[in-house]
Amino acid sequence: MRPFVYLRPTSVAEALQAVAGHDGGSFLAGGSNLVDLMKYGVESPSQLVDVTRLPLASIEPRPDGGLRIGALVRNSDLAADSRIARDYPVLAEALLSGASPQLRNMATTGGNLLQRTRCYYFYDTAFPCNKRQPNSGCPAIAGQNRIHAILGQSDACIAVHPSDMAVALAALDAVVRIEGRDGPRSIPVTDFYRLPGKTPQIETQLAAGELITAVDLPASGPARRSHYLKVRDRAQYAFALSSAAVVLETSGGHISAARIALGGVAHKPWRAFEAERLLVGRAPDSASFEAAADSALQGARGFAHNGFKVELTRRTLVRAFQELPAL
Numbered sequence: 001m002r003p004f005v006y007l008r009p010t011s012v013a014e015a016l017q018a019v020a021g022h023d024g025g026s027f028l029a030g031g032s033n034l035v036d037l038m039k040y041g042v043e044s045p046s047q048l049v050d051v052t053r054l055p056l057a058s059i060e061p062r063p064d065g066g067l068r069i070g071a072l073v074r075n076s077d078l079a080a081d082s083r084i085a086r087d088y089p090v091l092a093e094a095l096l097s098g099a100s101p102q103l104r105n106m107a108t109t110g111g112n113l114l115q116r117t118r119c120y121y122f123y124d125t126a127f128p129c130n131k132r133q134p135n136s137g138c139p140a141i142a143g144q145n146r147i148h149a150i151l152g153q154s155d156a157c158i159a160v161h162p163s164d165m166a167v168a169l170a171a172l173d174a175v176v177r178i179e180g181r182d183g184p185r186s187i188p189v190t191d192f193y194r195l196p197g198k199t200p201q202i203e204t205q206l207a208a209g210e211l212i213t214a215v216d217l218p219a220s221g222p223a224r225r226s227h228y229l230k231v232r233d234r235a236q237y238a239f240a241l242s243s244a245a246v247v248l249e250t251s252g253g254h255i256s257a258a259r260i261a262l263g264g265v266a267h268k269p270w271r272a273f274e275a276e277r278l279l280v281g282r283a284p285d286s287a288s289f290e291a292a293a294d295s296a297l298q299g300a301r302g303f304a305h306n307g308f309k310v311e312l313t314r315r316t317l318v319r320a321f322q323e324l325p326a327l
């Protein structure tokens with residue numbers, strides 16, 4: 001048992017103060033990932049700051065017609081919110097495809113964004129791992145890599161980000177709101193995550209001691225016609241081998257705007273901007289969706305065990321578009 005200090009602040013200012021200047025300070029939300037990491041010895045914070053009493057558990061309308069989702073809104077509450085289910089179906093579907101009902105009752109919006117990869121070697125401290133211990137090596141590259149990345153990998157790390165919710169948020173152009181000692185700032189979800197490069201241990205743009213306070217959704221508009229499709233080994237309680245979040249707007253029989261984010265394939269939710277551009281002006285038919293999928297997967301490459309994910313993801317994306325309502 002590694003000793004740690006446990007604190008339970010009731011305001012954002014107190015929470016920031018509690019981790020300030022503490023190298024080993026971590027925020028604890030639902031605990032569904034962090035507590036596992038502590039049990040496995042992957043993370044051992046000396047100061048655990050439980051944020052569940054902060055007033056960040058509501059979903060509020062924003063002046064521009066969008067919504068502000070507090071960092072402590074539970075995944076189950078978010079999926080059940082009638083505004084989310086009606087105006088942002090891609091988000092409700094992504095949430096409901098994740099984990100299990102019990103886990104979704106605990107998991108929070110902030111914690112879900114910051115959950116760590118499910119790479120087997122990352123959780124097993126008997127192995128080296130560049131993400132856990134920089135410059136120690138990446139056994140997944142020549143080892144078991146069935147669940148690993150096909151896009152954006154580096155020689156240092158081929159892990160994927162496991163969140164379903166983050167993929168939907170990337171397709172919705174959501175923005176992460178952050179508070180730190182230097183004040184508030186906002187980062188679009190599409191810029192929030194980093195590719196591994198040479199420093200896979202640095203996963204996001206969040207600085208030490210910064211707290212996620214909310215996620216902003218823009219006014220729904222085209223998001224009403226959106227969909228999340230997840231392919232996994234089991235129908236329930238399994239992470240994505242591949243997933244696609246799509247948003248499509250049509251006008252006069254042609255596509256006027258499209259957004260595509262892929263999950264289970266990269267170190268971050270993978271926005272396929274070029275494929276989105278290619279769709280604009282085309283008919284919303286299978287030929288267009290297949291052309292977009294070809295573009296989105298251009299440059300994808302697998303390793304010994306995950307090569308199948310390239311074609312799987314291509315098909316997942318095409319089918320996600322085909323399953324959109326009223327096409």
Ligand SMILES: Cc1cc2nc3c(=O)[nH]c(=O)nc-3n(C[C@H](O)[C@H](O)[C@H](O)COP(=O)(O)OP(=O)(O)OC[C@H]3O[C@@H](n4cnc5c(N)ncnc54)[C@H](O)[C@@H]3O)c2cc1C
Pocket residue numbers: 026027028029030031032033034035051071097098099100103106107108109110111112113114115162163164165210211212213237238239240
């Ligand atoms: C068996 C199992 C299956 C799962 N399946 C899926 C799945 O299919 N899809 C999926 O998406 N997820 C899945 N999950 C992951 C689950 O969704 C995450 O564990 C959960 O969302 C994390 O949220 P939490 O509030 O419990 O975070 P915690 O475990 O409390 O925290 C996670 C990380 O976020 C940090 N943190 C938390 N809140 C904040 C904040 N406000 N500001 C800054 N830092 C913060 C913590 O310090 C920690 O580093 C699964 C988990 C398990 C155990």
Ligand code: SF4
Pocket residue numbers: 117119120121122128129130131132137138139140141156157158159200
């Ligand atoms: S893929 Fe990344 S997380 Fe997995 S062993 Fe390699 S460095 Fe570690």
